[in-house]
Amino acid sequence: MRPRIVLHIFRKDLVETLRDRRTVVMAFVVPALIYPLLFTLLGSVATDKRGELERTRARIAAWGPVPEDTLRAVEQQARAEIVDRRALPPPEPEAEARTLVAAKKVHVILLTPPGASGASTPVRVLADSTNVDSDAMERRVSRALTEHGAELLRQRMTALGQDAAAATPLDVHEEDLADAARRGASFAAALLPYLLLVLVATSGFYAALDLTAGEKERGTLQTLLTAPVRSVEIVAGKYLAVLALTLAATVCNLGSIALTLSRATAAMEAGARFSLGLSGAGAIFLTVLPAALLIVALLMAVGVLARSYREGQSYLMPILLLVMVAGFASFLPGAELTAGTALVPLLNVTLLVHDILVGKAGATQITVVWAVSLAWAVLGILLAARVFQSEQVLLSGEKPWRDVLSPGLRQARELSPGNALAFAAVLLVLTFYGSALIERRGGVVALILVSQLGFFLAPSLLWCRLFRVPLRDTLQLRWPTGRGWAATVLLAAGGWSVGAVVWAQLLRFPGARAYSDWLGELLGKQGQLGLGTALLLVALLPAVAEEVTFRGVVLAGLRRSGSRWITVAGSALVFGLFHVNPYHVLAATAVGLLLGWVALESGSILPGMLIHLVNNGAQVLLDRIPGLADRLQSPMVLALALATTAAGVLLVRGSRRPAPEEPPGPAPVSLASP
Amino acid sequence: MIEARGLSKRYGEVVAASDVSFTVSAGEVVGLLGPNGAGKTTVLRMLAGVLTPTSGEVRVAGHGTEGEAFQLKRALGFLTGDTALYQRLTPREVLRYFGRLHDIPEAALAPRIEALVARFRLSDFADRQCGKLSAGQKQRANIARAFVHDPPALILDEPTTALDVVTGRFLLQAFREARAAGKSILLSTHVLGDAEALCDRVVLLHRGRVLDQGTIPEVCARAGARTLTDAFLARVGDEVAA
Numbered sequence: 001m002r003p004r005i006v007l008h009i010f011r012k013d014l015v016e017t018l019r020d021r022r023t024v025v026m027a028f029v030v031p032a033l034i035y036p037l038l039f040t041l042l043g044s045v046a047t048d049k050r051g052e053l054e055r056t057r058a059r060i061a062a063w064g065p066v067p068e069d070t071l072r073a074v075e076q077q078a079r080a081e082i083v084d085r086r087a088l089p090p091p092e093p094e095a096e097a098r099t100l101v102a103a104k105k106v107h108v109i110l111l112t113p114p115g116a117s118g119a120s121t122p123v124r125v126l127a128d129s130t131n132v133d134s135d136a137m138e139r140r141v142s143r144a145l146t147e148h149g150a151e152l153l154r155q156r157m158t159a160l161g162q163d164a165a166a167a168t169p170l171d172v173h174e175e176d177l178a179d180a181a182r183r184g185a186s187f188a189a190a191l192l193p194y195l196l197l198v199l200v201a202t203s204g205f206y207a208a209l210d211l212t213a214g215e216k217e218r219g220t221l222q223t224l225l226t227a228p229v230r231s232v233e234i235v236a237g238k239y240l241a242v243l244a245l246t247l248a249a250t251v252c253n254l255g256s257i258a259l260t261l262s263r264a265t266a267a268m269e270a271g272a273r274f275s276l277g278l279s280g281a282g283a284i285f286l287t288v289l290p291a292a293l294l295i296v297a298l299l300m301a302v303g304v305l306a307r308s309y310r311e312g313q314s315y316l317m318p319i320l321l322l323v324m325v326a327g328f329a330s331f332l333p334g335a336e337l338t339a340g341t342a343l344v345p346l347l348n349v350t351l352l353v354h355d356i357l358v359g360k361a362g363a364t365q366i367t368v369v370w371a372v373s374l375a376w377a378v379l380g381i382l383l384a385a386r387v388f389q390s391e392q393v394l395l396s397g398e399k400p401w402r403d404v405l406s407p408g409l410r411q412a413r414e415l416s417p418g419n420a421l422a423f424a425a426v427l428l429v430l431t432f433y434g435s436a437l438i439e440r441r442g443g444v445v446a447l448i449l450v451s452q453l454g455f456f457l458a459p460s461l462l463w464c465r466l467f468r469v470p471l472r473d474t475l476q477l478r479w480p481t482g483r484g485w486a487a488t489v490l491l492a493a494g495g496w497s498v499g500a501v502v503w504a505q506l507l508r509f510p511g512a513r514a515y516s517d518w519l520g521e522l523l524g525k526q527g528q529l530g531l532g533t534a535l536l537l538v539a540l541l542p543a544v545a546e547e548v549t550f551r552g553v554v555l556a557g558l559r560r561s562g563s564r565w566i567t568v569a570g571s572a573l574v575f576g577l578f579h580v581n582p583y584h585v586l587a588a589t590a591v592g593l594l595l596g597w598v599a600l601e602s603g604s605i606l607p608g609m610l611i612h613l614v615n616n617g618a619q620v621l622l623d624r625i626p627g628l629a630d631r632l633q634s635p636m637v638l639a640l641a642l643a644t645t646a647a648g649v650l651l652v653r654g655s656r657r658p659a660p661e662e663p664p665g666p667a668p669v670s671l672a673s674p
Numbered sequence: 675m676i677e678a679r680g681l682s683k684r685y686g687e688v689v690a691a692s693d694v695s696f697t698v699s700a701g702e703v704v705g706l707l708g709p710n711g712a713g714k715t716t717v718l719r720m721l722a723g724v725l726t727p728t729s730g731e732v733r734v735a736g737h738g739t740e741g742e743a744f745q746l747k748r749a750l751g752f753l754t755g756d757t758a759l760y761q762r763l764t765p766r767e768v769l770r771y772f773g774r775l776h777d778i779p780e781a782a783l784a785p786r787i788e789a790l791v792a793r794f795r796l797s798d799f800a801d802r803q804c805g806k807l808s809a810g811q812k813q814r815a816n817i818a819r820a821f822v823h824d825p826p827a828l829i830l831d832e833p834t835t836a837l838d839v840v841t842g843r844f845l846l847q848a849f850r851e852a853r854a855a856g857k858s859i860l861l862s863t864h865v866l867g868d869a870e871a872l873c874d875r876v877v878l879l880h881r882g883r884v885l886d887q888g889t890i891p892e893v894c895a896r897a898g899a900r901t902l903t904d905a906f907l908a909r910v911g912d913e914v915a916a
Contacts, residue, residue, distance in 0.1 A: 015762075016760055019803070218758050223759070226747060226752040227747060227772055228744040391725055
């Protein structure tokens, strides 16, 4: 993939899309207007209604021998007037009451059956709960009746010479522990996740439709195919254009929604306040980002299957509905972010945004949802890329699905960047849920054994087998050159300093120390094992399995991007993401950069294995040799180790054995692929 | 310069093209003629590297689709009824976009665009969005787009259809000049008058197969007809009757 060509396509598509009035109006103008309008209108109607009810006197019918003092109390306390007084109730009081309420002649009917006597007078309160006015007045009248009943009891107690306070054994006062800010956040948390997801989908909807089905209908997609561009460059450029527009619209509208909710909560009767600061907005935006990546990918993949704009609308509507259903989860009581729901795409983002707003989300939750969502997004992008490789799809042929699903496109002699990311996505999900299961049932030995062999090594080998790529070339199972070995020795000796320096910096941030202590405790468990077993489990096994996975399969796929920086940084980031905790992700990514560089430049997986082995082996020894940790952390030793590492990094550059023949670049547009 | 060797394309049971072979030499205009559904578009798409042949081989300026698709596309200017312009871009922006996709350096691209604007008389509307142009203006801009990378070979599908006489004549003259400059041109058209006026040789295609090919007098002679239209009707009519 050539970035400059992707950039040309991206820029052209963005300019063309921004000149489409319909897309701009739907993405920016409508959402920016609709939220304030909607809330203002609804808020105004609600406020007017509330005011009207407060001003209105309750119209009461009193049938039968309802005590007069009770009626006076209701008139005074409930601001009511008796408009229908009958000594005897009608033969069918419920039917008559229903008719009067429906005709708005009365709101509430008080009914005491004829002949009622004794110390307790029965009073039935008839109201229609489906009628807003009747329902509100019923609450007002019932409250007045309750208070009047309590007053009567106090009078009777006094008349009997008893202490009136005894009539109130519990003096109950309800108090809301939630302050105005929390009430506002709770209100916003119910609405915002839904609005955000729907907003992302609607923002991207028309742009994706226009750049896929719209272009096919207008014939411009075929024009593009006559130029020397690869299908992956076309889909990347278009994808980035739709994504940019979607994210821009999301940012604008997030601001609009936040301001609107802030106004709406201020007007709430219960007294609530909502304010989304820059950091909150940033956190929500980052949470929604992978969801946007997935939604845009789905819109592109499905949109391009359609042969016309109108057909595309029909195809994309189910995606919009799916997004709405996922967003709707935030309204459901009891819906929570758990290990199960974290796996469900879009739903996990909805629940996480909810938790962020109410202050429940922790760093681990955010990282897990982000990683899982990112994995889904990668799969979505791969789907889009695959659909764009079909000539039947791009040329509006019959039965495009047959072409998309045909095995011919799957034949590959080398892994591609997309393939590597798909592998990482599958592995991430497998590792996360598999580890959770093993942690519950087995000890640390089982956890390490199963995760290294079952989640890393075996899937890596199976993946190579599945895609029929040669193991030796894919995993770089080659003996390094002499210079490569020399660099490896330097890096093995000093490489541990990279992680140590990054950790030292990270410990300044809140929460990092607690995580470091927890990790130390976890790693300390290997102290219970024999030295040999500990070295095998903690050092040798990860050195082999993780290197095969990250510097083998993942790096092999990314290598095909043609950019050494994408290769090294991409494999490091994937390696880092597997460490879940944000601080650990950063530290592992830094180490991953070093290992990726060594694997790429030495042309072999073996140096990385050795460096990894020494680094992890040192961890085992640190716990067994008193004082070693302190000595290693002295500035002098650290500086020496860093200098050794720098020397190794420089020495390893270009040390790979010259290949007899470099593999050809990725196939240009598969339509007549070379 | 343009070479089709035994090109075939199947969609399941449907045969869109079968064993199609012909060549277009440098400085030659060859007409690809056939009724609707003859398989012309399929053949043209295969020649342009947009569609993968089921069997057979394509070569343009010595480059095939196997492993050389980029070189092939760089050697070819392609214009069909399905290759439209971007409605919300101006002709100048379209030319710049395709120039960049063809990796023309920025320094060379600007004068190239201005030369094409002048050659195809686009200056009056070069900065107006394509969606607001007339059919003739769009076609002139689109042909300029096919010329932007100065390819040695051109494939033109119905380039003069639905154009007024003045614009049609103007474009035919532009194609003659391209031929004089040594370019190979494969012209697919329903306007047999254009074919007679411009083509050095013709290929008659029907139901995905080549019925006949040669110079116009040769094709007419073999069909026992005096004009290309008569020859076309005779050969295609024979096929329909068969």
